[in-house]
Amino acid sequence: MILPFLIIIPLLAAFLITLISGGRDSWAIVFSILAVISLLALSVFSFLSTGSQTFIYEMSGWKIPLTICLVQDALSTFMLVIVNLIALTSLMFSVSYIRQYSAPWKYYALFMLLIAGMNGVIATGDIFNLFVFMEIALFSAYALVAFGGKAEEYEASFKYAVMGSVSSTLILLGIGILYSATSTLTMAKIAEILPTLDVKLTYWVGAIFLAGFGLKAAIIPFHAWLPDAHSSAPAPISAMLSGVFIKSLGVYVLIRLFFNVFGGVAVFNEVFLVIGAISMIIGVFLALGQWDIKRLLAYHSISQIGYIIIGIGLATNLGILGGVFHLFNHAIFKALLFYNAGVLEMTTGTRDLRQMGGLAKKLPTTSFTSMIASLSIAGLPPFNGFFSKLIIFIAAIQAGRPVYAFLAGLGSLLTLASFMKMQRYAFYGKENKDADKTLAKVSTAMKWAMISLAVLCLLTSLMVIPGIRELTLDPVVAVIMNKTGYIAEVLGR
């Protein structure tokens, strides 16, 4: 009974914000914060109460093949927790950050729509409904990328919108083919019927979906929009996009479709591994050469998604555990890094690393949290990124694919290198005299958003401890690995 509220609340908040706003931004802030706090509470509650069970919510009182259903299992609630957690911190960060733009209430409304879309994609068990929610989320993402109103932002948004629409059309094509073959849109039902059909159908639809959702997840070669869009958006939106957006729309859907619906076909796992490795290596190389701090972070998102995809593609219990864990961790530290970048941009007025320097003294909180996040993304103990990468390494070697472990190692080394570069140019070294003129104030809410994520960077390491892992990650892995189980759980057999 909880899941529909996770979609209704942000939608309602969005409409109420547009309804009552009109120069009264404080109401928009109050509404959105209330909404997101309640969403986070609900999603945590639902995650904890779900465990390894599966609950189905059937819309409008009809029964399953006829209606849209919402599936509440460990995987979806896990993703919901991530989305709403990052949303809350992002909103905390936004409150003072977004004042520099005109008409903030529009921002909050779009933000709520974004959350509604992502929550919908995650919660739904109906493939067309997934498409619709995806479009809602994408639509608000396009608008939010362009929110700043600078030329580059419009450019990024336009490119993103065109490429996103092409991939959405591809997804719709895939959905159409699936519908024509199975005559149903409920994913569990499709999963049930697919094995009785020609396997070629799965392959073709799978390839189309891989391209379509691969673009959402920014897997190379479908990644070209990401560095533009993520670096142009306002910082809290960059954090949302990099932290959870590409994961809920891309990776989550890929996992759900390819494991629970297509049943984990071996050839797709191979493709996952290959494109994961390509994304990981090329992404990190691209990041290494960047001087624009947000572009650097954006390219790292591609690289880190590569890790997740490799973990998923290994298709062993450990590999998926690593992938899912890394997904969670990446959301946290990448959001944190984007907040740091936002503070840097706000205070120095530039995104070019070469024009910063010596900010560690002026921005102690930012510098400290950024170091934690950097070490975390580079995979150094005791931060969470270390453990998820370690699990992926172990899984790759255990699965008899040490090559991927070595590529992941190389990626990790280069990640460290590029974040050391970022640290050195932004926070240490000689102070840039021109930069301190426009030093804006970092508000308390922003600080707390960063600190809370930094603390999470440390705390989520604890999820590897078996006792906690059994409560948190293991049910998620079980859902993914239990391929036909999804059919039985959803259809109630």
Add this chain to the structure above:
Amino acid sequence: MAISEISYLILVPLIVALINIVLPVILRKLLTAGTVIYLALLTYRLYTGDVTETLILDTVVFSVDKLALFILIFIQVLSAIILLFSLKGVKQEFQKAFFVLYPMTIAFSNGAVVSVHSISLIIFWGLTGIMLYLFAIMDKTKEASDTAKKTMIIVGGSDVFLILGLVLIWFLEPGYGWNLSNNQVLLSGELAYIAFFCIVIAAFAKAGGFPLHSWVPDFAKDAPVESAAFLPAALDKLLGIYLLARISLTIFKLTPFVHILLITLGALTVITGVMMAMIQHNGRKLLGYHAVSQVGYMIMGIGSGSILAIVGGLFHMVNHTIYKSNLFLALGAVEKRTGTNDLDELGGLGTRMPLTFLAALIGAFAISGIPPFNGFYSKWMIYQGILEIARSQSAGYQIWLLICLILVVFGSALTLASFMKFIHAIFLGKRPAKLADINEAPFNQWLATGLLSILCIGFGLFAKELPLKHFILPVMNQPGLNLLGAYSPLMLIGLFGLALLIGLIIYWITRKVRFDEVYLGGMEALEKFRITGTAFYNEIRNLKPLKGIYDSAEKKYLDIYDLGKHCSFGIAKLFSTIHNGQMLFYNLWLVVGLLILLLVIK
């Protein structure tokens, strides 16, 4: 979860570090000092008493064997002495952070040593790397930040290899689980070799072996001097060589080829380090390059496979940590008084800082391998061990080993040469005018260097009776070694005493020396005509074949870090030109990607 005393080695300093965050500086110092003493006592208890294991989640995580215990003892000893040095004189701006990081570093180093579980070893290993970074960024200058970056990339990056290596070991020998204590994996098959070399990379990066050494001199130059003595000179050597010893003694059974390879790498490390050290003008950098050079002996010793040389290598590691921290601290004491560490600007301080001078002199003798100091003893053991190995090899290998040995002995001679320069430049020669009113270092500083000097002498004179018997030979399960040739320190000290006596007699006979002012071209020598200690060595730098090498080394063409940097930036540039901002081009990727997927998936 059974927490035994071993885990206190980690928990206590860690908790102290966390408490230190909120304390005022004076209490931080006291608390840290107390911790160090407690740890020393605890280690003594472990040494004498029954060792218990710490279990976490029903697996043995912390345990000590003889090797670990040996390393632990010296971690505590050195951290205590260096702490003594740091109690007074740490730069005001670093003080707060320093006494938080110090116990933390001890905690993590202890953790890395007592870990017998791969994962916990990886974690503590990485944490010590982070500590290194945090020490390096204390100074906020441009150079210091660059050094911190470089250090972290090399040391932190090598963690990846450690992880891969240890995971591969686990994969190859699933029977042992993650336990590292009694594994004997045969080096056979590609994966085993890859695993071995991965871990060797990690050990080399930590200890500063060629070609991953380049962070050591930079760190020595730019980090606070106490941390330079503490980490690259002492703890990181202990850890890196500990790991090397661990894998080559208890985890892998090495093959002759690997022995030869390690010996060669060791010889290369010795010679590159010392050649670079010779031409340095910065005292700390000189010591840093020597810290690299000396690692070569340890690598040779441990990699050689002969018991004598392994014992020698371990002994050399201990000796090195002692005399190198001694030298760093002595230089640090000088630097704190004079405000510079540039050898060109120093000179003639021997009469002003006699105690520091004495300590530095003993350190210099020890590192140069002059009997009867400890450096000679361990080097001697290593040479003998390598000769012993050479005896059992085929002719080609023999020649190769001899070449390596000659290189190393030559390197030892060069070490002496460069320390002549070091000592002369700081303590001898004419004192520059601005150093006129320099006084002896504070009490705690000369006490620390003095203690280390006493250790230098003591370990040299009573090597067989003290360190070898109690610490190192138990590691190898050898009751005693009878391969030490005719060398006996006492006999040697007799000879030296004789030589000294003869020297004194000669001095006594010819003591009528006339002191006079120096004139140049009929004028009194000006300050600018003062001959600095480094001047003589500029000749070496300009020798024909060496000049090119030195030039390219100074331009950093030979540094693996810079090579890798250029390489990766080249690749990055290539990729980023493809991202040319043309949306039509991006769309093409999308369509082509889709087509490839459609073609591939079948």
Add this chain to the structure above:
Amino acid sequence: MKPSEGMTLIVKTVTRISVWLIILYGIYIILHGHLSPGGGFAGGVIIALALLNVLLAYGRGFITRWLNIGFLHDLESSSAAIFLAIGILGMAVGGGFLANFISHGKLFNLLSSGTIPLLNIVIGLKVCTGLFVVVWTLAIFHLSDKGEKQ
């Protein structure tokens, strides 16, 4: 300034007559959504097109005088909110989100099919206002663009 506003008198006159017919037709489509082809979306688009007709024929200035754009905004948001409210009401009274909680009535009667006519009306409002506001916003863009160029 005034002469450029809108199209010719013929167009204006025809529009003045036809627009009400079109709106009426849209309302019809919306109300009979549950009985015949069409429904909220189709009807809403028709009404919006009628308004657009006015916009084209009479120009932007007239529309600002004729319609309260702010009110349209509010109508749009509130209709969406009402839609959700009906859905939640279904949750509270019926079996699930958007579940029917009014009696079904008799087949082929205008007042039948439970909440569907209600939803149709709400959707019609939403679509008509939404679509019109979107085009209106685009028209505003154009205005500022011209202003910038001159």
Add this chain to the structure above:
Amino acid sequence: MVIYILCFALLLVGIYGILTKRDLIKIILSLGIMGYAVNLMFILFAYKRGAGYAILVKDKAVTAMVDPLPQALILTSIVIELGITAMLVALAIRLFEKYKTFDITKIRRLSG
């Protein structure tokens, strides 16, 4: 069969457009064409030979109707496309304001 091929050809026309056209408006139109092709495909999938429209009318058998679900889906997808198109047009206007051009190959400040 021919009609499916024609539908596919329409999709290819759209893809051709987004790959070669440089004008922002033409790109938007190409996207629209792609969308229509897919929508058309849905309708084609729903078609049953000899079936009528899917409206419940008095005295008409339920069996002789085409599948009504795709039509509902198409309606949704049309709405989405409408929204995206409006968005893109708005962005195109803004881009013209900033770059004074409609040529996408000249709108390339973001690169590298």
